[in-house]
Amino acid sequence: MLTDTRLRHLKPKEKLYKVNDRDGLYVAVTPAGTISFRYNYSINGRQETVIFGRYGVGGITLAEARERLNEAKKMVAGGRSLETST
Secondary structure, X not given: OOOHHHHHOOOOOOOOEEEEXXXXXXXXXXXXXXXXXXXEEEEOOEEEEEEEEEEOOOOEOHHHHHHHXXXXXXXXHOOOOOOOOO
């Protein structure tokens, strides 16, 4: 599970990599060092990914990302794609 301390210590690598949190939330760390909160989900037989936002200054917090995840899961459970909803 992610914490703010762990997020602050994530370092960029040559290729994008992912670090899982919980309930399907994860962060993607780019080679440039950008950390973004993401969620993969399936709807109507299609795999989709929603990006909730960047972590850090000017971005969103871990708590905010988890709140957005909860809202997203409710929408998906109701059969709504997040592609056009966020």
